[in-house]
Amino acid sequence: AKNTTGPSDRPSDSATHQTAGDGVATMTTQQGVAIADDQNSLTVGTRGPVSLEDFQLREKLFHFDHERIPERVVHARGYGAKGYFESYDDQSQLTAAAPFSEAGKRTEVFVRFSTVAGSAGSPDLARDTRGFAVKFYTDAGNWDLVGNNIPVFFIQDAMKFPDLVHSVKPEPDRGFPQAQSAHDNFWDFVSLMPESMHHLMWVMSDRGIPRSFRMMEGFGVHTFRFVTASGESSYVKFHWKPKLGVQSVVWNEAVKINGADPDFHRRDLWNAIEAGDYPEWELGVQVFDDAFADEFDFDILDATKLIPEELVPVTPLGRMVLDQRVDNFFAETEQVAFCTQNVIPGIDFTNDPLLAGRNFSYLDTQLKRLGSPNFTHLPVNAPRCPVAHFQQDGHMAMQSLSGRANYEPNSWGDDGGPRENPDTGYRSFPAEEGGEKRKLRPESFADHYSQARMFYRSQTEIEQQHIADAIVFELSKVETHAIRTRIVASLLNVDNDLAQQVADGLGIDEMPDPLEPEATPIDVATS
Numbered sequence: 001a002k003n004t005t006g007p008s009d010r011p012s013d014s015a016t017h018q019t020a021g022d023g024v025a026t027m028t029t030q031q032g033v034a035i036a037d038d039q040n041s042l043t044v045g046t047r048g049p050v051s052l053e054d055f056q057l058r059e060k061l062f063h064f065d066h067e068r069i070p071e072r073v074v075h076a077r078g079y080g081a082k083g084y085f086e087s088y089d090d091q092s093q094l095t096a097a098a099p100f101s102e103a104g105k106r107t108e109v110f111v112r113f114s115t116v117a118g119s120a121g122s123p124d125l126a127r128d129t130r131g132f133a134v135k136f137y138t139d140a141g142n143w144d145l146v147g148n149n150i151p152v153f154f155i156q157d158a159m160k161f162p163d164l165v166h167s168v169k170p171e172p173d174r175g176f177p178q179a180q181s182a183h184d185n186f187w188d189f190v191s192l193m194p195e196s197m198h199h200l201m202w203v204m205s206d207r208g209i210p211r212s213f214r215m216m217e218g219f220g221v222h223t224f225r226f227v228t229a230s231g232e233s234s235y236v237k238f239h240w241k242p243k244l245g246v247q248s249v250v251w252n253e254a255v256k257i258n259g260a261d262p263d264f265h266r267r268d269l270w271n272a273i274e275a276g277d278y279p280e281w282e283l284g285v286q287v288f289d290d291a292f293a294d295e296f297d298f299d300i301l302d303a304t305k306l307i308p309e310e311l312v313p314v315t316p317l318g319r320m321v322l323d324q325r326v327d328n329f330f331a332e333t334e335q336v337a338f339c340t341q342n343v344i345p346g347i348d349f350t351n352d353p354l355l356a357g358r359n360f361s362y363l364d365t366q367l368k369r370l371g372s373p374n375f376t377h378l379p380v381n382a383p384r385c386p387v388a389h390f391q392q393d394g395h396m397a398m399q400s401l402s403g404r405a406n407y408e409p410n411s412w413g414d415d416g417g418p419r420e421n422p423d424t425g426y427r428s429f430p431a432e433e434g435g436e437k438r439k440l441r442p443e444s445f446a447d448h449y450s451q452a453r454m455f456y457r458s459q460t461e462i463e464q465q466h467i468a469d470a471i472v473f474e475l476s477k478v479e480t481h482a483i484r485t486r487i488v489a490s491l492l493n494v495d496n497d498l499a500q501q502v503a504d505g506l507g508i509d510e511m512p513d514p515l516e517p518e519a520t521p522i523d524v525a526t527s
């Protein structure tokens with residue numbers, strides 16, 4: 001059934017058009033049977049029992065009972081919009097990726113912005129990292145750039161992701177706190193994981209409470225590869241830069257806005273698009289090679305590190321304009337399924353151990369969340385280029401194979417269905433790999449503080465004050481004294497003044513020793 005009334009054409013007199021006719025559609029059951037009475041159950045006698053025979057009632061309740069699907073295990077609170085990416089130039093010297101093949105080329109996109117920790121009904125202005133996920137419907141298949149508004153991540157290895165997320169979600173016995181940062185478990189975890197310090201500084205800064213989705217940067221975070229048609233590869237880091245600049249609110253404002261309008265960010269995006277004030281970002285890449293990677297002080301595979309733009313400037317590739325709101329929040333924003341493993345020829349992975357875990361995790365969770373391996377049949381997830389394969393059946397299959405062949409090789413010639421294409425097909429970059437299997441973090445991932453310090457010191461005085469205030473505020477909610485002290489000990493490795501301000505703010509009189517800079521979680525727990 002199609003709901004024909006949109007927000008702009010809502011009738012002002014809601015008492016009109018309560019029955020069909022005169023251009024108003026007839027309401028039907030899911031089986032298409034016209035409904036005469038949508039107000040009353042079928043009863044026996046004037047005040048008698050409801051008859052089980054009432055198939056309209058049963059169908060209506062049955063469907064309602066099944067309206068909910070699991071919310072995303074992270075990034076549950078989000079908002080989507082549609083638009084296009086436009087390439088500035090032919091970038092074939094850098095990558096064979098379809099969106100960048102010629103100047104002015106447009107590729108349709110779906111974008112979903114989100115918070116990470118809160119539930120689907122949580123307020124928009126929580127202090128948190130924001131998701132910035134873009135699905136490019138390219139003519140070579142779907143490419144998802146599933147990024148955040150902060151260029152680094154809390155952890156280096158996917159093995160720790162469930163622990164990180166458990167620590168920010170409500171505690172299992174009490175079911176609170178919902179505020180992810182004001183949290184004994186969260187601060188306990190990060191105090192025991194020195195690698196989280198860099199991301200922590202960003203999220204405690206003004207970046208943690210954006211003014212609007214339209215005023216956030218986006219980052220691919222991991223190092224990816226660009227690969228040209230002739231097989232040459234370079235490393236890239238993706239950056240989205242908002243046309244409106246990066247803007248934030250202060251905590252005092254955020255608390256009030258959350259109370260007065262918990263939908264502030266989604267309303268802002270909706271209103272901007274409805275007003276024709278289309279949000280816009282520039283997509284750019286930092287491009288570098290093995291020689292740079294070998295000389296760089298940090299490991300380019302370590303997602304807790306960024307590459308300073310002073311060292312490798314961002315090369316602009318094109319712009320993204322969001323000029324359409326969604327037509328249906330559930331069908332599009334809720335059912336969209338982004339996945340880091342959705343890449344196209346011209347784009348490839350690196351050995352970042354966090355990325356490897358993500359490549360597994362998204363598809364896995366989406367099978368549960370969307371309930372069927374056929375979620376690529378949903379319009380928001382379906383590629384906009386030809387799709388042909390022998391995968392078949394399963395729950396809710398909406399696209400079916402035609403003809404006899406559902407395997408290959410086969411003997412059915414032109415009727416034998418699709419075949420592999422050595423010319424245009426995806427080929428992994430043939431990086432050479434080798435070595436012993438082991439469970440041990442590389443030495444090159446060991447420095448957890450230099451970039452946290454670099455970030456803190458890059459901030460203006462007032463921005464530094466906001467960071468100190470935020471940490472004091474959040475830690476003042478933490479009841480366990482040892483956790484507060486351990487954070488201060490960790491901050492001593494970032495900046496003495498910052499550590500001192502936090503200690504003063506919390507009334508910690510005796511300054512702890514700094515944590516061993518290269519401490520592992522096990523060392524930290526016992527120190």
Ligand code: HEM
Binds near residue numbers: 114148354
């Ligand atoms: C959503 C896993 C790290 C950005 C999700 C979801 C899972 C997940 C299971 C829910 C997906 C869904 O239900 O559709 C992981 C794992 C990570 C990781 C295992 C590390 C090992 C990251 C990082 C970023 C990121 C580093 C940013 C670069 C996002 C975004 C979403 C998301 C933006 C929301 C997508 C949407 O709007 O639907 N992640 N994640 N995640 N993740 Fe991650």
